[in-house]
Amino acid sequence: MHPFPEYVQQLRKDVRLLRLDSDRLTRAHRTQKEKAERFQEQLKDKERRIKELEKENERLKRELEQSSKTKHRYQVALFDHGNFRHHSAESKKQKGGQPGHAATNREARHEPPTQETKRLFALVCGHCGEPLARVQATRHQALVDIVLHPEVVKHHLESERQWCGHCHREVSVRDRRSLPFTEYGLNTFLLVMILRFRSHASLKNIADVLRISHGLVIATSALCNLLAQAKRYFKGQYEQLIAQVRAGKVMYNDETGWMVNGQNAWLWLMANEEVTVYFAAESRGKGIAQELYGDSHAFSMHDGLASSTHALPQEKHLYCWAHVLRFAHEETILEPEGSPARQFTAHLVTLYHRKAELSASGVPNLEALLRTELDRLLAVPSENAAIQHIQARLRVQHDGLLRSLLVTPDGTNNLAERELRPMVISRRISNGSNTFGGMETSALLASCVQTAAKHGGSVLATLQRLLQQGVTELFPYVLYSDGEDSS
Numbered sequence: 001m002h003p004f005p006e007y008v009q010q011l012r013k014d015v016r017l018l019r020l021d022s023d024r025l026t027r028a029h030r031t032q033k034e035k036a037e038r039f040q041e042q043l044k045d046k047e048r049r050i051k052e053l054e055k056e057n058e059r060l061k062r063e064l065e066q067s068s069k070t071k072h073r074y075q076v077a078l079f080d081h082g083n084f085r086h087h088s089a090e091s092k093k094q095k096g097g098q099p100g101h102a103a104t105n106r107e108a109r110h111e112p113p114t115q116e117t118k119r120l121f122a123l124v125c126g127h128c129g130e131p132l133a134r135v136q137a138t139r140h141q142a143l144v145d146i147v148l149h150p151e152v153v154k155h156h157l158e159s160e161r162q163w164c165g166h167c168h169r170e171v172s173v174r175d176r177r178s179l180p181f182t183e184y185g186l187n188t189f190l191l192v193m194i195l196r197f198r199s200h201a202s203l204k205n206i207a208d209v210l211r212i213s214h215g216l217v218i219a220t221s222a223l224c225n226l227l228a229q230a231k232r233y234f235k236g237q238y239e240q241l242i243a244q245v246r247a248g249k250v251m252y253n254d255e256t257g258w259m260v261n262g263q264n265a266w267l268w269l270m271a272n273e274e275v276t277v278y279f280a281a282e283s284r285g286k287g288i289a290q291e292l293y294g295d296s297h298a299f300s301m302h303d304g305l306a307s308s309t310h311a312l313p314q315e316k317h318l319y320c321w322a323h324v325l326r327f328a329h330e331e332t333i334l335e336p337e338g339s340p341a342r343q344f345t346a347h348l349v350t351l352y353h354r355k356a357e358l359s360a361s362g363v364p365n366l367e368a369l370l371r372t373e374l375d376r377l378l379a380v381p382s383e384n385a386a387i388q389h390i391q392a393r394l395r396v397q398h399d400g401l402l403r404s405l406l407v408t409p410d411g412t413n414n415l416a417e418r419e420l421r422p423m424v425i426s427r428r429i430s431n432g433s434n435t436f437g438g439m440e441t442s443a444l445l446a447s448c449v450q451t452a453a454k455h456g457g458s459v460l461a462t463l464q465r466l467l468q469q470g471v472t473e474l475f476p477y478v479l480y481s482d483g484e485d486s487s
Helices: 004-080 186-197 203-214 220-247 286-293 306-311 321-332 340-361 363-378 385-396 398-407 414-430 436-454 459-474
Strands: 162-164 169-171 250-260 263-271 276-281 299-302 317-319
Touching (some): 186 220, 220 436, 250 414, 250 436, 263 436, 317 321, 321 385, 340 363, 363 385, 385 398
Parallel strands (some): 250 299
Antiparallel strands (some): 162 169, 250 263
16 A cells, blocks of 8 residues: 555544644734733823833922922011011111000090099008098009999880871881891991901800890801891992092002802902992902903002903003012022022012112102113023022013002002901801802902001091991981980
8 A cells, every 4th residue: 555645544644633723822922912901001101100200200209399399488587577678777766655556555546535533541550450530642553444344234125106297108217226127226237247357256256245245145147147137338438439439540469269068259359549340250260350340440460360460451560579489598598508509589579679779869760770670680591490499570561560660659559458457357257158148248348348447537437427327328218317305
C-alpha cells in the first residue's frame, strides 16, 4: 500500500493541532490586547489626574501665597497703622484729643440742668460714734443719673365725633402721640427704632429692655409689626434720601452680604457726608448698581466692583486708594526690604500723599503733576510679578484714581465702610432677616435713623418729626387735637 494516505492523516492531525494552538494564541492575544488597552486607559487617566493635581497644586500655591501676604499685612498693620504710612516714618501724633475729633470729655458735653441741690451731713462720727456738730464748709460733687423703672402710661382717649356742616362729614381728631391702627404710642415706636438700629439689639433683647426698664410687656411679633408699620410712615422720607444722594456731588457706594432665612442676599449702600441710604437686594449684579445710580450725575466712589464698573458712566468712576494701596501691600509684603517691588509700593504711597503737598498749586496743576507721576510708575519696566500685577490694576483704574484725589477729600471709600459697619454689626447679632420684606424694613428704617444721627441735635426729635410727617402724608385726613378737656 502507498504511504500517502498515512501522510495525509498525519497532516490532518498536525492541522488540527495547529488550529488548536492558533485558537489558544488568538485568545491569549485578545486577552493581552484587552489588558494593554485597559492599562493604556489607566495610564491616560493617571496622566490626566497628574495634570489636574499639578493645576490644583499651582492654584493652592497661589492661594497660600496670597493668604501669607494678607496675614503678613495684617500683622504689619497692627503696628504701622495700615497702608498709608511709610515703615520708616515716625509718628508725630500727640497724646490727648486730636484736631477735628469730636470732644468726648464730660465737661465739654451738654449736661442736663441741675434739678435739685442736696446738703448732706452726718449726725455721728462713722469711726467712733461721737455726735457731730453742723459746719459751713462743704465738699461739692456733681451727680448725673437716670430714672429707673419709669411707669408705662396708659391713656384713655375719647375723641368727640364732631360733624362738619359744610362738607357733611364726621370729624374725629387724634392725640399727637397716637398712630393709626395701633395701641402703642409714638414714644414706643421711637425707642424700638433706636434700640434696633442704633444699639443693634435683637428683637428679644428689645422686648427684655422694655419689660425690665419700663414694665411694658410686648411680644417680638408685636415689635415686628411696629417696625413694619413704621416702614410705611418713613417710606416717603426714604425716597427723599435717595434723591438727595443722587443730587450730591459724590456718591459713596459699597455692599455687604446679608442673610434672608439662611439664603444669601446683599445690602447695598449709597451715601455722602449728609445722607446714608441702605438698599436691600437679592444680588450684587450691575442691575442693582444701575438702579441705585438712576439718573444721577454724581461721581461714584467705589472699590472697583465689576458691577459698578460696568454699570456706570466711565467718566463718573472714582476708585478707592485704600483698596489700591492694600492690594499693593499684599502683593509685595513677602518681598525683601529694599527690593524693587517694595520700593514701587513706597512710591505709590508717596504719590497718594502728594495731594496734600500740592493742594495749594490749584486743581489743573495738581492733576497734571499727579498724572505725570502715575504715568512714570506705569512706565517702570520690571520682570517682577508683583510689580506687574500692581501696574495692571493701575492701568485699569488710572483715570478714576486721579479723579478721586481731585474730587474727594481723602481719595478713599472709607466713608462707605464706616456707614456699613452698623449694619454688619446688626447682621452678626440678628443673623439677618427672616424674610426679604423684613430685610427691606431694616434697610429703610436704618437709613432714616443713621441719617438723623448724622445731623446732630436730638435724634429722637428728628425721628418724631419725620414719623408724624409720614403719618400726615399717608393719611392726610387725620387731624390732631387742638384742644383737650381732661374733665
